[in-house]
Amino acid sequence: MYIDSHCHINFPELAARLPDIFGKMADNQVTHALCVSVDLPDFPQVLALAERHPNVFASVGVHPDYEETPEPSVDDLVRLSDHPRIVAIGETGLDYYRLQGDLEWQRERFRTHIRASRATGKPLIIHTRAAAEDTIRIMREEGAGPDAGGAGGVMHCFTESLDVAQAAMEMGFYISFSGIVTFKSAKELQAVALAVPLERMLIETDSPYLAPVPHRGKTNEPGLVRHVAEFLARLKEEPLERVAKQTTDNFFELFNIAR
Template structure:
């Protein structure tokens, strides 16, 4: 099983014997053998360092939209240069976030740079989108690759948006939110995603699934995401683990090398 989106560098391991290795060991115990550690700023190279140090870990390079103002004016060339690091298999997370404040031009420019870099490097894009449905899709259509798409991670928007993204080649990732009883819109999307476009993630250390809701999340708990997805889709956790692993390697082709 693969956790397609986590932030290992944000998990507090100061009180855990073994540090990050203890996180990887617990994940392995729960059948989670690989994980993608996501970048939220270029200045923080921890995801790349972790991927270099630990075999189960891959990394991305990117700027979260809520941090875009901290690193304005990012260029395609900068992203391409950083993406050459070992174990980097995607760009992001990037995108648009209009939840707390309106989407800014800095967010738009950063998102476009990531999309253009992905197109040049043949790397998929990990997209964060919140309260910016139409504009997210419009920018993907205008600037994204038609050969290598990406994933809308921790998806909480409408099925209509998911369907439009799928039509553009994108995958949809379910997080621990899918296990929350009141997340009915996420349940609907989960049930409708085509089998070959489904991914699962933790977004650790946040959004721990039931039965760990409210606690620190970690990659091991993606097994509970698989269970919730399986229940909604009328299948088994084992089938979800197998299918989402196959889907991961199809999207993140660099992970196969």
């Protein structure tokens, strides 16, 4: 079986066809999905999905790309995460690709999420783009990893270098690969995936974006995560069953979910 460790099925592209989404998950042996929060106004939709569907879990957090949105406090995140269906804090992190200028507010927001993760014991879902150095630095400064008293987490939709992956893994984080790793142009990322041990790996869609080959350019959905697993199995010359089992086990272990 497979688990989509990061999706946005509350987004309009997918929310309007949820019965079909869940049907295709079943057809592809995708047993669970984590629906990830990107802002507080839409968080109730994310939580409602997890409450209605036993195979959907949820997170709470505010994405670094969302500038004009209510700013969360540590207390906000701690309070909203106090629910059995909320298994993570995020998505959070830094993104210097889309936004320019003084981004200190983004770094402070990231620190807020790490502090909420430490307070709740719920792991972080980290987004980093064109900001790896500051991302790793702040993770270290705030003690995001288990060895520093944090809850750890996952570097989602990973596209950075092997050095960044190793720095994150040294802090106890998992590395999650999306459909990007299946793209023909993603040779450097594929080399990273080859080097990351299965024991530290998750798979995801980040749907409705980044559909994997052979569906590239189409709307992505959780049922397509098996293509990511199949590609990684070929890349690493591992049995598909081992990739499926290990990434599934990793998901339940990281997010402290009973089997």
